[in-house]
Amino acid sequence: QVQVVESGGGLVQAGGSLRLSCTASELTFGDYPMGWFRQAPGKERERVSCINWMGTNIYYADSVKGRFTISRDSAKNTLYLQMNSLKPEDTAMYYCAAHPISGSWCSYEYKYWGQGTQVTVSS
Numbered sequence: 001q002v003q004v005v006e007s008g009g010g011l012v013q014a015g016g017s018l019r020l021s022c023t024a025s026e027l028t029f030g031d032y033p034m035g036w037f038r039q040a041p042g043k044e045r046e047r048v049s050c051i052n053w054m055g056t057n058i059y060y061a062d063s064v065k066g067r068f069t070i071s072r073d074s075a076k077n078t079l080y081l082q083m084n085s086l087k088p089e090d091t092a093m094y095y096c097a098a099h100p101i102s103g104s105w106c107s108y109e110y111k112y113w114g115q116g117t118q119v120t121v122s123s
Helices: none
Strands: 001-009 010-013 019-025 036-037 046-051 058-060 068-073 076-082 092-100 109-111 119-123
Touching: 001 092, 010 109, 019 036, 019 092, 019 119, 036 119, 046 068, 058 068, 076 092
Parallel strands: 010 119
Antiparallel strands: 001 019, 019 076, 036 046, 036 092, 046 058, 068 076, 092 109, 092 119
C-alpha cells in the first residue's frame, strides 16, 4: 500500500525559510510527475508547484514564484519544497501529491496524497 509522507513544516517568522520533504513507500517518485498543494482554513486548496518526472518542466503559482523552489532527488525518492521569504499568507497545511490522474503533468487531481504538514508563518 502506497503511503506518502510529508515533513518539515513548523512555525517560522515572516522572512524565514523552511524546507518541506515528501517521501513514499511502495512508490518510485521518479516514475511520476508530482506536486505540492496547500490549503488554509476556510480557503480552497491551492496548487503551489508541480514538477514532471524528469524535472525539466516546473510550475509555480504566482503567489510563490521567486520564493519557493521545487526539486526531486530520485536516489532518495524524495520531493522537496524550499520555501524562502515566507509570508503570513503562506500559512497553510501543505500536501504532497504524486501520479496525476489526468493526462497533464501538472494537475489538480492526483492518485496519491500525503496527510499534510502544517506551515505557520508569524508576522
